[in-house]
Amino acid sequence: MSKIPKRLLAASTAVATALVALPLFTPSASAAEPHVDNPYAGATQYVNPTWAASVEAAAGRVSDPALAAKMRVIKTQPTAVWMDRISAITGNADGSGLRFHLDKALLQKQAGTPLVVNLVIYDLPGRDCYALASNGELPATAAGLARYKTEYIDPIATILADSKYEGLRIAATIEPDSLPNLITNSSHPECQVAAPYYREGVKYALDKLHAIPNVYNYIDAAHSGWLGWENNATPAAKLFADVVRTTQAGFASVDGFVTNTANTTPLEEPYLPNSSLTLNGNPIRSAKFYEWNVDFDEADWTAHLYNLLIAEGFPASTGMLIDTSRNGWGGAARPTATSTSTDLNTYINESRVDRRVHRGAWCNPLGAGIGERPRSTPTGYPGSHLDAFVWIKPPGESDGASTDIPNNEGKRFDRMCDPTFVSPKLGNQLTGASPDAPLSGKWFESQFVELVRNAYPVIGGSTSPDQTAPSVPSGLQAGTISNTSVSLTWTASTDNVGVTGYDVYRGTTLAGSSATTSFTATGLTASTAYSFTVRAKDAAGNVSAASAALSVTTTGTTTPPPGACRVAYSANSWNTGFTGSLKLTNTSTSPLANWRLTFDFANGQTVQQGWNANWSQAGATVTATATAGSWNATIAPGATVDIGFNGTHSGTNNAPTAFSVSGQTCTIG
Incomplete structure (x- = not known):
């Protein structure tokens, strides 16, 4: 497998700032500000100006006025x-x-x-x-x-x-x-x-x-x-x-x-x-x-x-x-x-x-x-x-010379x-x-x-x-719900960019695309909770933020897979934040497919984001579901998957006392 490092060189960054229209003031010391989480936010x-001058010189040498105009946009x-x-x-x-x-x-x-x-x-x-x-x-x-x-x-x-x-x-x-x-x-x-x-x-x-x-x-x-x-x-x-x-x-x-x-x-x-x-x-x-x-x-x-x-x-x-x-x-x-x-x-x-x-x-x-x-x-x-x-x-x-210099x-x-x-x-x-x-x-x-x-x-x-992202789709709703499919509708994005389509995500996985404000997700599992979001996109490739999430549970019944499970839970806490790590082991003799892990927090803890699973929380109950088609969607007998999340707490941060997977109670440890 070829994994070759690439080249770097020279540099650049940030939010567009015009060279010519900036109000000037005498360069003097400014009051120091607190160190912030994201220095780019609001900045x-x-x-x-040296790089901008090179761009302006290049624009002056091209014969195509439209190309020169684009260069002058870029120089800012x-x-x-x-x-x-x-x-x-x-x-x-x-x-x-x-x-x-x-x-x-x-x-x-x-x-x-x-x-x-x-x-x-x-x-x-x-x-x-x-x-x-x-x-x-x-x-x-x-x-x-x-x-x-x-x-x-x-x-x-x-x-x-x-x-x-x-x-x-x-x-x-x-x-x-x-x-x-x-x-x-x-x-x-x-x-x-x-x-x-x-x-x-x-x-x-x-x-x-x-x-x-x-x-x-x-x-x-x-x-x-x-x-x-x-x-x-x-x-x-x-x-x-x-x-x-x-x-x-x-x-x-x-x-x-x-x-x-x-x-x-x-x-x-x-x-x-x-x-x-x-x-x-x-x-x-x-x-x-x-x-x-x-x-x-x-x-x-x-x-x-x-x-x-x-x-x-x-x-x-x-x-x-x-x-x-x-x-x-x-x-x-x-x-x-x-x-x-x-x-x-x-x-x-x-x-x-x-x-x-x-x-x-x-x-x-x-x-x-x-x-x-x-x-x-x-x-x-x-x-x-x-x-x-x-x-x-x-x-x-x-990036580098094409001949020896x-x-x-x-x-x-x-x-x-x-x-x-x-x-x-x-x-x-x-x-x-x-x-x-x-x-x-x-x-x-x-x-x-x-x-x-x-x-x-x-x-x-x-x-x-072309830099303007479409506005966020709103009003995401569930229509027909059956054992293996869910029909979704939402309100169109309205802005001056021109929305050409929508991508529908099930958790973090792309479920599909639609040119209209409706979509049907198929191939789901009966009696399973899913979370959907929608993003608008336009012809220039801009993508909106995600819509509000919609949680939907399919109908029907499923039989819990045979066997048992074991969960080892640990938390690393700091101030009001913590990282929760879980090891989920299939202790049965049959594969654990499309698993769904649930547990309750006793102290009002909140999950912020997680990995290696689709995470959601309703009140005190936290749910982690396997991502369809992912590497850990099926846990083989005796195998273990590592999942985790970042969360917040306000003082007490007791570990959950019970875990269940797809309707079965797991042992702890």
Whole structure:
């Protein structure tokens, strides 16, 4: 199974903030504010004037007025500032230094509105140990680590701690492409050497930056096509937790994680919404393109990762950022519907919006487009716990050179950036990289033009209507209910975007789509409770928040499966929150299919969100049901599944005293 790390480079982020229409005020110290849960909520974000000037220059060189207009819309978007070597702190030939950007951010900040500056910390010793295009200046040695601390992190922290900047919110992306390499490339000699310096360097950066109240730390967490496999995802969450536990503040030193900076994985695969589906008895995730990876996109990966992080001890307030700067995959090649082919690989290839030949093709991929514009607290992805869509990698900055270019930045020629190279890592296919690319991080104008042309959602002009999500469907109601089906209706979404359809979810699983305000869910189990929500979607790919949930119980009777069950329950409490963990074991001699676990809380505890089951609560009674078609929908005799949830309590937090599964009382312990 090919699980190749991808490339990262340059940067970007946030909620659109126009360069020309911002009221200015004299840059002076602003009163420090409390450290908040989500720094992006209610905030604008810093628009890098250097990057904006490159975009404006490109717009002036194109002959197509419509394309130039789209570029000028994009130049108002916020992007991250990269500290990719020591000289970047004070400024070098590639751009101005850190104080320049912070001073410009003070000028952009509007009175009464917070402003986020997205900053990338990116100069670990032995940086980018697996690939070559973004190798750094510091060697993976004790001397390299000492320089990283004293010449790189310490000066950055000193500048950020200046009281002049305490009114800015600094969101720091911590070392892209680093810790994930220790999961998938630990057998590579250079990664083995770099591993202890990665761990210590990330710890040191977290300690120094967390000590500054207006700095928010987000650790790079690769993307779905790198860590989505369970045998990568679980060790990654453990590694993140192990490193963070070594910091002075522990889990409090991290505000969240950022994904997709090092590749172009789509936010969603709209025509492949459920990786558990089968075609002719074959799981669609077994197709050649996905190689059994359960996470087809970044919405999948962030929800998956969040649950694993919580299980490792990270607080429920942990937020996620998704870099959407170049994962739009629009243009004429974008599919418009799910394939009707009965051949598995053809079905996947005709349905996926990711048009690369392989998910490992990371370097300046041809056909890519700008993705969702930066915005805070995006709706429609409740399991992902998103703080924002951001542009950490600025569109138009190269991933790596397509030929060998001598340089003094430590960057080497990686054949994955060579469009003529047939790569064994990509199934002996051409890399699909763009030709004539400069060194990583340098302006790559032809690629920028392609990203603008292929943007999805399409760039709709200065008002950017394509960024507006439809309003939430309302009035969800149940009509006919039988043993195995439920008819649903709801009120149409009305807004100025133009709703084209609705997706119906059973718990967190897509039950189906409808072009009208009605839907019938079939294939259900008799005498079983289900929860449904509806989301509106439009032609530009925007998705509304979920409607209010509707709980429906099918009619009929079912016979409890034979045998017995055992439940082991434990809780990890803090302040008014807690994590509940349950081990459900089938102690019978027959499979436990489509199980439904119930228990009561005695102290008014409330379930907030859970994992590995569909969770609901009515009064004191909590219900966890198997997700149809999921890996744990049937529990074999003697087998155990781990499920859990985050909850709140107000003082006493006694464990439940009784559990039942599908009508049978379970033993405890």
